[in-house]
Structure formats: structure tokens, C-alpha cells
Amino acid sequence: MNDLAKRRAQRSQWQADDERQLQQALHIEVPEQLADRIMVKVAVSQKRSQFPAWMGIAAALLMTVGSYFGLQYQGPGVPLTAHEAMNHLFHEKAALQASVIPLSGAQLSERSDNLGADWVKQLGSVVFAEDCRVFMRKSVHLIIATPEGKITLLYSFGNPLDDNAEQHFQQQGFYGRIYRTPSAQWALIAANPSALKHHSREINQLLASR
Amino acid sequence: MDQTAAFNALVRAYHSDLYRYAYWLSHDAAIAEDCVQETFVRAWRNWQQLRDQSKVKAWLLTILRREHARIYQRQPQAEHLDVDEMTFPAPEPHDDTQVQQLRSLIAQLPLEYREPLLMQLVVGLSGEQIGEVLGLEKNAVMVRLHRAREKLKQMANVQFPASQQESS
Numbered sequence: 569m570n571d572l573a574k575r576r577a578q579r580s581q582w583q584a585d586d587e588r589q590l591q592q593a594l595h596i597e598v599p600e601q602l603a604d605r606i607m608v609k610v611a612v613s614q615k616r617s618q619f620p621a622w623m624g625i626a627a628a629l630l631m632t633v634g635s636y637f638g639l640q641y642q643g644p645g646v647p648l649t650a651h652e653a654m655n656h657l658f659h660e661k662a663a664l665q666a667s668v669i670p671l672s673g674a675q676l677s678e679r680s681d682n683l684g685a686d687w688v689k690q691l692g693s694v695v696f697a698e699d700c701r702v703f704m705r706k707s708v709h710l711i712i713a714t715p716e717g718k719i720t721l722l723y724s725f726g727n728p729l730d731d732n733a734e735q736h737f738q739q740q741g742f743y744g745r746i747y748r749t750p751s752a753q754w755a756l757i758a759a760n761p762s763a764l765k766h767h768s769r770e771i772n773q774l775l776a777s778r
Numbered sequence: 779m780d781q782t783a784a785f786n787a788l789v790r791a792y793h794s795d796l797y798r799y800a801y802w803l804s805h806d807a808a809i810a811e812d813c814v815q816e817t818f819v820r821a822w823r824n825w826q827q828l829r830d831q832s833k834v835k836a837w838l839l840t841i842l843r844r845e846h847a848r849i850y851q852r853q854p855q856a857e858h859l860d861v862d863e864m865t866f867p868a869p870e871p872h873d874d875t876q877v878q879q880l881r882s883l884i885a886q887l888p889l890e891y892r893e894p895l896l897m898q899l900v901v902g903l904s905g906e907q908i909g910e911v912l913g914l915e916k917n918a919v920m921v922r923l924h925r926a927r928e929k930l931k932q933m934a935n936v937q938f939p940a941s942q943q944e945s946s
Contacts (some may be wrong), residue, residue, distance in 0.1 A: 575903070586927070589876060589877060589880060589898055590880065590899060590927075590930075592877050593877045593878075593880035593881045593884060594798065594802065594896070594899050594900050595798070596798055596801055596802075596881075598793070598794045598797045598798065599797070599807070599811060602793055602794075602797060602814070603789050603793045603812065604792050605811075605815065606793055606814065606815050606818045607786055607789055608788050609818070609819055610785070610819055610822045612820055613819045613822070613823070644855045724941065
């Protein structure tokens, strides 16, 4: 091999080394189970997009008119807000299929829009968090994985859920409990009743301490 | 294969490349993850509009770039990140110092050079495909790719002269 060929070979070797190093530098680690979280998010958005904004406005108008006539006639009420809360449970199947990993404290704060939902970490691992609206109220939708099964928690400012909500959850084959404080409301819903029963005392204690 | 299964396969195939791309655009792991999640949400909504399956990577990348721009419109202050404040992923045991230095240089590379480089090396697009995404001629893309590498070398000579001597 002459000098020119040697120099060319050396140069292409250096270039190959540079490219390999560049590839190595760009190849950063991808968060674990990101694909699972994406699929859950897509499933959530899919269901959400089935309820366009005009339906929310129409529901608000119906509720306003309904509450006016409700004062005139105390017939059996339709727990519209509980029904809406149930609409948030479509993700359960997707979330159960996806073996999502717990969110970090920072991720939870960020995704729950810093609504102060950190306390739920004491119940179990938070595997899903998303800010949302329950009957026009700013809310946070969380899924907590407990040893007894997953619990969905809807944390809303104000008190958008009515007293019939728990009954409505049961009619849909779920077990739900509503907890209230002066400024907010927590709806905890699970497919497995023991998940809620197991944590009800703990939740009461946590809320009492707030 | 039904549509959902096909889309989930797409997520599994491309989420890593898109995450890395978003990370190198934003230098922030949380923003990168949000960006990729939103990209796939939008991709799913517009899935029917994708006529040519062979262009799926470039299509996803176009959505991701728009999503990233949207996030930065909401957080304009993030545009002015100081390189010293950027967080890089924790080094892997096999990462050597040069790789870490290279990461800091890539982060400083102007966007007009960084993006084509990422499209080529992270996403695996050809010069022509990069041109389609960026709205450039293939020749202009090749020039940018060459300049990106040259610029990295120049920056390395200025910022890490000792390690450059060691390596040569």
C-alpha cells in the first residue's frame, strides 16, 4: 500500500470513529415503558375526542335548566356528573393491559398541574396522571396501583359530583366513594371493592389531617 | 391486523427515535416525553390522512416538530436555556468522557445544523427525506450535514483542546 492509500485509509478510519462516537453520544436512554404510557394516553384521548366541546356546553345548559325545574319538582334525578365521571373510566382496560411504571414525584406534580395531589402517593404507586375537567371543573385524573388493584381517583375543585354518584358507580359495576372537603372533592372508583375498603380508613385519616 | 394493533406497533417501532429527537431539541426529558406522547395522540387522530405508509417516519417527525414548537410557544423562556443549566442523561457506565463532551457540543449546535444531523443519525432519514421535512433541496441538506460535523469539530477544538490532542 503506498503512502496516499495509507493516508486515505487512516482518514476513513478516523471518520468512521467520529461517526461511531457521534452515534454513541446521540443514543440517550429512553424512559422505561414509554411506549405503554403513550398507548394509554392515545386510548384516553380517543375516548375524550368522542365528546366534543359543544356536548359539554349543552350538558352545562341542560344542568342549569334541569336544576331550575328540579327545584319545582323533586323527581328521581339523573346523576349527570357521576355519569361524566364514569366516562373517565374507559381507560381502565388500557391501563390494566399496560404495565405502566410509577411516576416520579416531579412527574406527578407536573401532570397534576400542581394541584396538591402528592398525598395520594401514600396509598400506592401513581401510574397515570392527567389534568382534565369533570363537569367543567378543573380536575386531576389519577390511577393508583395498590396491592388490591388499581384505583381511579378524580380530584376536582368544588363539588361537581352529586350525592347519587356512589349509587351510579355501583350500577355501572364499579365501586366508588366520594370524599369532600370545603374546597375540593375526591371520587375514588375501583373495579375491586376490597381496594377501596382496604384504603377507606387511610383516606379518611389523610383527608382529616389536611 | 386491526387499526389499533397497527398503531400500537407503530408506537413500539418509533417512540424511541422520536423521544431521542425531542430530547435533543428540548434538552429536557419531561418536555421530550410530553412532546412524543402528544405526537402520537395527534398521529392517531389523523391516521386516516396518511396515504403513503413509506413516509410514516417523516410524517411523525413533522408532527413532533410542530408539537415542540407549540410547547415552546407556551414556554418561550425555555428557548434561552444556558448550556450550563442543561441536564444531560446520567452517563452510562460505558460512556467515556469524549462522549459526554460531544453531548454538550451537540446541545450547543445551532438548530439549523442540529436538526438535519438528528434526522440523519437518530431517525435514520435520507438526505431527500430530510429535505422534504425541512423544505430544502437535497443538496442544501447535504451541505448542512457536512457543516454540522465541521462545526462540532471546531467547537471541540476550542472547548476541549486537550482531549482533541489525545484522540488524534
